[in-house]
């Protein structure tokens with residue numbers, strides 16, 4: 300890309316609209332726009348007298364034919380470098396949204412020396428002229444693509460530089476670490492023994508924790524972007540597909556009283572109070588020798604593992620011992636310290652009311668012991684009311700979880716209650732602060748993972764009492780990876796990949 304050429308593009312969505320915006324950026328942008336713009340009284344503006352950030356009303360005209368015909372009435376705004384989105388001189392023309400008018404204006408601009416912009420080229424220039432960093436440029440694309448409140452909030456936070464600030468802080472910590480190491484390097488010739496690397500170690504731990512926090516947020520960030528995964532699981536015929544359809548309010552999945560109706564997973568997103576969920580209907584779990592069904596059931600297990608929320612659906616019309624067995628099977632497949640489990644006994648409309656109470660007691664005892672096992676395995680402790688992780692964060696309100704819920708997938712009121720309960724549990728989940736910087740971008744996630752690996756090398760090196768210059772090498776690697784997120788270090792291929800996915804005109 301030449302920094303000297305002037306680019307133009309239609310920045311509004313393609314097709315007919317009330318108004319469209321044509322944008323120019325580059326050294327010649329003012330001059331080129333002025334060639335084809337005149338005020339209503341027919342006078343052209345003088346390039347030396349135009350005011351920046353002011354909208355002028357007038358006409359775009361074709362200067363080539365003798366009668367210089369008007370193409371459209373427009374508003375035109377000039378921006379002067381560096382006070383523009385791109386950081387260059389630029390112009391925005393708001394015209395009427397006819398496809399012909401839009402194309403004609405582009406054509407006139409190109410005849411006068413503009414070039415059609417590539418996708419994302421305006422933002423790429425903004426990056427090159429230091430108006431925004433790479434993470435912010437990506438946030439612009441996310442903001443344009445955002446479809447719900449949570450996605451929007453994350454994109455805005457990243458655009459405002461929230462994430463970039465955290466990275467800057469992290470970089471500063473790593474630079475501190477490097478200078479401590481360098482100090483050690485300076486002294487090593489005088490044979491000073493740096494037996495005490497406590498401070499170094501503390502700083503290192505702090506940085507690693509910080510990176511870990513950011514990369515852990517990827518699961519959450521990704522969930523918000525693509526919908527929080529909610530898997531609906533259970534034995535065949537418990538009503539999973541009926542439930543999915545009821546939640547979505549449409550006949551998405553086939554429902555029948557034949558066991559094993561759903562063979563593959565079916566995913567649909569649904570918005571509850573501004574948060575996007577991805578509901579996953581799964582193949583019913585049962586012993587089978589049928590190959591296709593087996594594959595389907597394997598997928599069910601995979602979906603359970605990936606879900607943030609698992610709805611375990613039981614069939615209330617079955618004998619109690621079968622219900623309990625089915626429910627234990629589900630509980631055992633869920634990581635209760637990480638995932639949210641909602642057990643629902645379905646078909647309450649046709650089940651025997653007396654059965655409801657017997658189920659409850661057994662369930663509570665079993666859940667408590669399962670929690671205890673989970674906690675032993677993953678580290679943590681439990682009181683009567685809460686289950687705590689090893690970091691002391693309260694994970695679950697036990698009482699809230701220990702109540703069995705009955706429902707009928709055919710009762711709209713029950714469906715609404717289940718939706719609220721999903722919403723409630725989600726906000727109740729640990730480590731959720733939607734306002735904090737969240738990693739939603741796989742490129743950022745990978746860079747953070749690599750940085751963490753490099754720091755782990757430093758840590759291992761310190762444990763093995765490696766010399767400072769070797770440690771510094773890994774530290775520089777970590778710095779490199781962090782820098783690649785905001786674009787402090789980058790290359791053309793990476794830039795091409797990122798900006799190539801933008802819309803034209805942005």
Ligand SMILES: Nc1nc2c(ncn2[C@@H]2O[C@H](COP(=O)(O)OP(=O)(O)OP(=O)(O)O)[C@@H](O)[C@H]2O)c(=O)[nH]1
Nearest residue numbers: 535536537538539540541555559560561583707708
């Ligand atoms: N009375 C009553 N019947 C229900 C309820 N939920 C589902 N059913 C019926 O139970 C049968 C099985 O429902 P499905 O939704 O196909 O069950 P599934 O869990 O998806 O079954 P598989 O796909 O085979 O695993 C159908 O005949 C439904 O109409 C309910 O709450 N009450």
Ligand SMILES: [Mg+2]
Nearest residue numbers: 539540560561
């Ligand atoms: Mg089904």
